Amino acid sequence: MVNNSLAGGLIYAYSFAVLIFIGFYCIFARRNMIRILIGLEIISKGIALLIISGGYPDNILVAQALVITIIVIEVCVMAAGLSLVIKAYKQSDSIDIRTFSKLKG
């Protein structure tokens, strides 16, 4: 379903999938708070690649508008996340997420 419409076909689908998996691995398997945000950023890159390669011949203008908006949103989310990391560091001198396991979901 996805692959027939992507520019140049499969290679974009595979790279998008690899980026998404790398991003999720980074979020779930790393303990540093900043690395978790790096993982979130990689996932956004993957989605941007999917949208642009999916809109390649015909819908490229709308696809660009979507990707620009997604990038703006990511900037705001990253800014909020990084300011929380700075505040956490000021409060407890460590950015290891394991020291933050006091509240067990």
Place this chain on the structure above:
Amino acid sequence: MFLFVFIGLPLVLAGFMPVITRISKRILPDILGNLCFFLLLVASLSIFHLWPGAGRFYHTLVWFDSNLNIPLVLDGFSLLMIFISSFVALSVGLFSINYLDRYGSRTLFYSIMLVLVASINGIILAADLFTMYIFIEAAGISSYGLVALGKNRYSTEGAFKYLVLSAIGSSFILLGIALVFVNTGTTSIKEIASVTFSSTKLGVILFLVGFGLKCALVPFHFWMPDAYAFAPAVLPAMSSGIFVKVAGVYSLCRVFFNVFGLSFAVSSAMIYLGIISILAGAFLALGQTQLRRMLAFSSISQIGYVIVAFGIGTPLGIIGGLLHLFYHSIFKVLLFLNAGAVEYATGTDESKSLGGLGGKMPFTSGTNIIGILSAAGVPPLNGFWSKLIIVIALVQAKMFLYAFIAVFASVLTLWYLLLIQRRIFFGKLKETLAHVNEVPFWMTLSMVGLALFCVWTGVAFAPFISRWILPAAQVLIDGVRASLNAFIIGG
């Protein structure tokens, strides 16, 4: 032009709030913020009076003779959610006039609340999947800000976990929208609905996971207790009262009822996840001693009821789900505001160190009793009718085991809520608490107003259903057809 007030007015006011604080730091932000919420409530009620009863209206904004093309959509379901959002915002706004004395930064709080309300109205009125996503993100970022207003390090931990899990949920939703865009070349709801989808199972799973993370379905509920436990009490009230419902349940229903059409796989998935949420929320709430954490698990359980009711798909199920959605906003906001009042008066809401506050805080304990009886579904309060309709819909769909589970979880709800209430409000007054008084005027007014609304909608529920809920249910029952037939209103 009129519909744009819901989004434009709070945004403009939020932008001017820092300027306003130069003039007066204490009174003017309160007055302007609450006046804005009150105007939104009046606007939603006046739309309701002009409402012809059915149909879905596209409203295009025309600005100085250039066709600006801001399509805003209004139908029965949107009208109900706009009313809920204005009502919850007004009650929380009134409550926070006194509550913010403990937190400082009053203007920042009102700015964030105004952006939150504007974004929530944007989600409801959007005509395009991607616009809905943008406003979901804006509302999410505002909620992270409200959590981070707390004072101790646990609130920072809760805020970070909330941010990461909520951003993962947004990524899933965005993946779903991207797949839909790649397959159809557009993100407008009307145009997607006119293309028949037969097999986008991957997109459906992505949307289910994404919206499930937003509305705290089990197994995606991990952020809710941590985020609510140490945040200022206005955050759980706004988040659980409005944000979880709009960004989670409302968007889920829009996508699955009006865009894709409810298929058997989606309906079963919603019922299973909902039943697991009901049970897990109820059992996990049993062992809690901190009031806000327990109410967070109770929220997970009640949202499970709503998702099960929507998953059944029959008209009675949809009516029950909408009714429980509305009533849950009212009584859950009341319960969270009670927890905030207890924390304001005594400095903690850990039930092990409290006791016997009933005599000292009569209004708080009285409204708490009404809230608990509503949440547990005791007649004639409002929770009873919504849970009854859900159970009848389950029996009608021949799911007798699930109906029994729903009733059993309702009994559990009554048990754990009464248990904590007994510990906090009844019993002997501890010596350390001898100095507490009743909370100040605006907090009491807000809580009593919510409690009276609980009683009124419980006793007089029938006209309420026929005038508010049935048009909303009709939109969902119509399914994909509802998004195709639309009337255009200009200017």
Place this chain on the structure above:
Amino acid sequence: MNALLLAGVLIFAGLAVFLRDLLKAVICLLISSVFLGIVFFRLNAPFAGVFEISVVAGLIMVLFILTISLTGAEDTVSEPKIHIAFFAVLFLIFSCVVLYRLPAAEKLVVKPDHYNSFGEVLWIGRAFDMIGQISVIFAGVFVLLAVVGRGRNGK
């Protein structure tokens, strides 16, 4: 050529995850963004490419480097809780599913754009998104003030 650029994106993103030093990881992410921007240029999307390079490889990396310099760049030993093999297996399952569904995938309706220029899309076609972006930016600014700054009203 595009394949090489995509491989560059993937390799540097992988390096950003697996490198120990945080500063080097962020610089790898920056190079990955530049490669992705060039890929966008070659796919006829110049505006998205410019935005990707200037905003992601510029602004977000500056924010990251600022945070790293404020919190110290040491990285503790991170033994992963979920082993990489789990994700590799998931990826293999996904690629099998994709290859299996490829012949049976139906082509759905793809409408071409009816806009003339990019400016028209952004300001006339998707004007509501601009208001959404304004509220996102407001939300971000107020959250930053709430987390970092002291309240102006004291306490």
